Amino acid sequence: MSLTRRLATAALFSVGLMGGGPIDKALAQAKTEITFARFFGACEADYGTSQDYKTARGECGVMTTLVNHFNATNTQNIVVKPQVIEWGPYYQQLTARIAARDIPTIAVMHTSQIGDFVRARIVEPIEDDLKAAGIDINDMTPHARRGVTLNNQIHALPWDTHSWPWHINGALFKQAGLVDAAGNPVLPKNVEELMAHAKIMREKTGKPYFIMASVAPADAGNGTRSFWTMLAQQDASLFPNNSWDKANFSQPEVRNIYAVFEQLAKDGHITKGLDGAGGLGGFIAGNGAVYLTGTWRIDDLIAASARPDTGLKDYQARIFPNLFKTDAVWADNHSWVMLRGGTNPQTRAAARVFLKYLWDNNFDWARGGGHLPIRQSMMADYAKLPQRTNVMKITEIGRSLPHDVRRQFGFQSLIGEEINNMINGGKPIDQALKDAQDRADQLLSRR
Amino acid sequence: MSLGNTTRLDLADKVILGLVTALALLWLAPIIWVIGLSFKPNEVLMRDTRGVFSAPFTLKNYTDIIASSQVFSWMLNSVIVATGQTVLTLMLSTLAGYGFARTDFPGKRILFAVVLVGLAVPEQAIIVPLHTMFAAADLHNTYAGLIAPRLAFPFGVFLMTQYFRGVPREIEEAAMLDNASRFKIFVKVILPLTIPAQATLGIYTFLHAWNEYFWPLVSATKPEMYTLTIGLAAMQTNFAQTEGIGFLMAQAVFAGLPVFILYLFFQRHIINAVSGRVG
Helix, strand or coil: CCHHHHHHHHHHHHHHHHHCHHHHHHHCCCCEEEEEEECCCCCHHHHCCCCCCCCCCHHHHHHHHHHHHHHHHCCCCEEEEEEECCCCCHHHHHHHHHHCCCCCCEEEEEHHHHHHHHHCCCECCCHHHHHHCCCCHHHECHHHHHHHEECCEECCEECCEEECCEEEEHHHHHHHCCECCCCCECCCCCHHHHHHHHHHHHHHHCCCCEECCCCCHHHHHHHHHHHHHHHHHCCCCCCHHHCCCCCCCCCHHHHHHHHHHHHHHHCCCECCCCCHHHHHHHHHCCCCCEEECCHHHHHHHHHHHCCCCCCCCCEEEECCCCCCCCCCEEEECEEEECECCCCCHHHHHHHHHHHHHHHHCHHHHHHHHCCECCEHHHHHHHHCCCCHHHCCCHHHHEECCCCCCCCHHHHHHHHHHHHHHHHHHCCCHHHHHHHHHHHHHHHHHCC | CHHHHHHHHHHHHHHHHHHHHHHHHHHHHHHHHHHHHHCCCHHHHHHCCCCCCCCCCCCHHHHHHHHCCCHHHHHHHHHHHHHHHHHHHHHHHHHHHHHHHHCCCCCHHHHHHHHHHHHCCCHHHHHHHHHHHHHHCCCCCCHHHHHHHHCCCHHHHHHHHHHHHHCCHHHHHHHHHCCCCHHHHHHHHHHHHCHHHHHHHHHHHHHHHHHCCHHHHHHCCCHHHCCHHHHHHHHCCCCHHHHCHHHHHHHHHHHHHHHHHHHHHHHHHHHHHHHCCCC
């Protein structure tokens, strides 16, 4: 950087530090590059130069076109430089980047992961930034706001809510006679009813009630999300008295859930040995009545259901039914954080402009990316999309693992892995609960 | 009598050949399956992964990879890193191996034992201090940062030491009688004899460096410094295992192609390397 440019930049910062506002104006002249670390993949072949985010499909398509459009149209001369990282090891790499002082300006983060980063003082509150950007935080949906709020302060801009509905093959429900007078699927109201419905489904259609992938490492999440849903439905906590270092797998509410999976597996009401592709393909082929996967699959399944050669007839998405006493379902959010040390006054101002742009266009992320929006003012439009009226309530009843629980990535995996061990390996419930307890103790006791 | 033996031998050969062919086909089946899937549309594979060899087929999975503006720079990074690592590992391992096999110095046995202990230390055990060390030296996101950690290669030192020990001392002594210096003996006499071992070590190192994932993941964090393995993985969508199987398979084939080409040229040495032979 030339001396002249350095002096100009320094002057720019000084003006900004004194007044705040002039930086935004000054950005109009100086080009500002901000880095944008995210997963969601790269799709240059389909969307490399496209700015048409209104029609883009899929997480990658919408994200790519949104950034392209922002880079092409923002008047402050801001350039957003995406840094795309694989989803699986994303947090390991992000941590490594922080250690190496290669810190992105903005980074995507699941709100379930934020707690670890806030405790390490890597993610700091950004409520003032959001307000300065003109973002109305009161417009956030309740679940999204809870997700980004720690210590009564907002630490991230929520980007979506994603959850765990039941994806239903309506035709199989009809064939089993599990429909009401209007022909809509009748969902169970408690565990006994669930087992009875599953038995009827097997007898009338020859198909299992549930399809769930349970063999690959990534499949652990399927059991885990169902677990959290049913635990919240019992108003229970894995951490009695908020003892975040000690999970309790021996309480009856936890056993109830593991027992559901054990029974389903023993009676052949849930698929065994399927990976993600096998689960999705099997559901589309009509090999099961209820597919356990996320809200992000709704559009794919609507499209699959419309094909003439499909086994998935009369597809419907429904909120995970209340099998115990309280309406609740697992939910998480993608959000945008600014990491400590990742900004200077100039890039921080630019980041605010970009975050406001993302906030303004949140609907298209929900539309094309398959998630729920995080703005209450967008819910009415969202409800007009196919099947979405059935899942709208998630933004109110969505429940997440408390932020106070450390190492949530590993912790959540072990819950589902032990469930999968029961399903695929026939591990006795007592052993599965004991192993879950031992693994949790080991994980949470580490400092 | 001899005719009978020959016949029995032929029969035995045929049985072995048949078994080997069957095993080879069994081993090839998933590879053929991967290649087949790489030519199938993703939306078709979302519904069903059977019917690998029936239409429809597509080249889109491959054009999607090539369309990425950075894929060839990632490939170049992989070539630079793998080649750099191979050349430098060969130099260090050869020199160290010669030193351990042919020279005497205080503490040689202990030092060699320390090198051998390195064989037993898994990568994961040292990743944090290694990363911190390279961060302190500001070497992440550089070629040096990608190449240097793998240069301390205990297996390479061990292999070359053992190989040098197998070279008759008389050859060196004959050269000494001709007044050749130790360096000249090393370069002109001994080194040419170690070409088979170096080829083995070189190929092994190159393949390992090419396929390396974990260290580049945490060290090369800027997209322009990604190696091919990291870059291709970053292109995957979050649900690639269900909605992008064809693309995943094409990535596997694409990443494996350079190594496959390398294999075609160096088959014999690679087989020697894998089977533990160095001659």
